[in-house]
Amino acid sequence: AASLLRMIKLFKLVRLLRVLQMEVFRDLMKMVQCMVGGVHTLVWAMVLFFFVVYLASLLFTEFFGRHDVDHVYDHFRTVPRSMFTTFRCAFGDCTTIEGQPIFDHVRENYGPIASFFCCCFVFVVSVGIMNVITANFVESTMAAAAKAKRANKTARMHDTDLWNSRIVTLVRLLASHTGVELRGMLSEQIQDLCKLQVPSEVIDRVVRTPEGCQALCELDVFECDHEYLSDILDADQSCICDVTEFIDGIRRLRGEPRRSDIVCVDLMVRDIQRQVRETLQAVREFGNR
Template sequence: VICLNAIFIGLSMDHSASSGEEWSPWLVADAVFLVTFFSEVTVKLRWHGFRGFFCGSQWFSNSFDATLILIDLVQLIVEVFFVSTARNLDALPSASLFRCVRVLKLGRMLRILQADVFKDLVDMLMGIIGGLGTLGWALVLYILVVYVFSLVFRELLGRHEYENIKEYFDSVPRAMFTTFRCSFGDCASITGIPIFEQVTVNYGAPYSMLYFLFMFAVTVGLFNVISAIFVESTMAAANATAAEKKRARLADEQLLFIQITKLIERILEKSPSHHITPPFSEALDMIYQTEVDRDVIDEVVLTDKIAIQALNELDILPQDRARLSDIFDPDNGGTIQVADIAAGIRRLRGDPRRSDIVCVDLMIRAMQPVLAEIMSDVKSMAIGMHVPMKAMWTPPEMQP
């Protein structure tokens, strides 16, 4: 409906003004869209309440929708019940502003950007927004370069009465505008004669060298540098936005619990050894201690569609899924507790971090004194039993 309304706005601007009918098809279609959007807002108000609608988490978008509907309503009332007034307004210059307000209704298009299909488009827009600061400074730098060269052109080319030259450099603002045009390749007079061709004829080739240096510095140097920095800042902003969304997703405990619950339910339903019947929420203690065969886990995570979707939502990489049972079974016992599955899934989420390596290193360091103490006790026992240490570590079949 939002897309149809956007298309309708464009078509109606060309046809509705020329129809001249009191109830033209364009006016009827506008009324239909108004009723549709008004009904949507009414349902939301009834569902969330006035305070929840205007003060809730989506207060901005709801207020924006209500404002657009109010604009639609006022415009429709003027066009239907005050026909003569609307026609008189069309003759005034302010009527263009009144009609341009209709363009604001295209703001409804922002709502459809929340759909997953527009994810790449949203990322591009966020990247561009993030690069606006760089673009602003690039504009300042460009204006500074144009200003400096325009002062030079004003002083050198704006003092003598040469046709197709002086009128384009007779003042600093005019010289800046001409320099701006030339930087983008439009360096011709109103009659189509290249300005710096006239400069070469009237001032000589050395003056054209200044134009050559200006064009080379701007097009090859300045524009390429600005483009590179803008692209870099845009990509950095897009990556920062994506990283922030991923952090928020990883911090979403509700998403984690829901998807782990789905995965465990599929594993328990596929396991022939468990005797727990749904609803599983009534048997959490029993489920916590339940052990599942590794083969069942491998089958579920690789073939079950619901489990695969849950792992996708949890950002578990596909290349890790074939080894999930091995990861969750560090003692190679052949069975895995459901609690270990939940804990392992939580730790597998996200990118590898330096803290993971440091954590393992500290655990190994903590184990070293314990192992050294055990080794010392074993040595003491061997000495007490008068058994050589080498014999204790030699398999029986290899002993003499």
């Protein structure tokens, strides 16, 4: 019975996890991931803030906890009590139980120097330490969000089911707009597909259709490239693109621009320049004979 109960609880947990993967909970899960990514920074921020409060509390106890002064002594008579008061003052709640500012009583009983010291503490904590902690925490959460986004995009880029289904959609759209009827599975019509020549205007019409635009967006092809897709895929400027060139071009267009793409183009251009120089040198030598 106990094992059955554990299985039921596990089943409920799995169902809950599946529910949280729904689109409506996407922002919630993103915030949770960011919070988890910033926990390490938050812990160290708590350690830093604890030591700052502890050191300030030692000073406050030494200065304000020695003499029985109304509205001041009760808040700084011991180190733990002083730490609690210092913590409250760091967040702006530096008042007595009657609602009177503690620092006003400090100024009246200990002079302007003690009041100036208290003001410096509040300024350093609220403007300096708090902003530093906030900046580091925000940076950590943003880094965690960016890491999660990259992981999701990488998983989507390696999702073969997504790639196959969207490419099939695009190929069928190209075939239908070209006037070719494809029946059954495309894997059974490979030879016919390899012979299919798609004009540039057909590609332009396909990318303007809702199905084609959605398929390209789900394949992480930027929407700003859709308008120029036929020109991008037409390497020889023949205004005709076969299916294999189309599929290979879509595969290369997926995702963010990569440095490797730029390096590859640079190396290819250098190789072309070398070949042109060799050809030019050969032509000159032939002309001098």
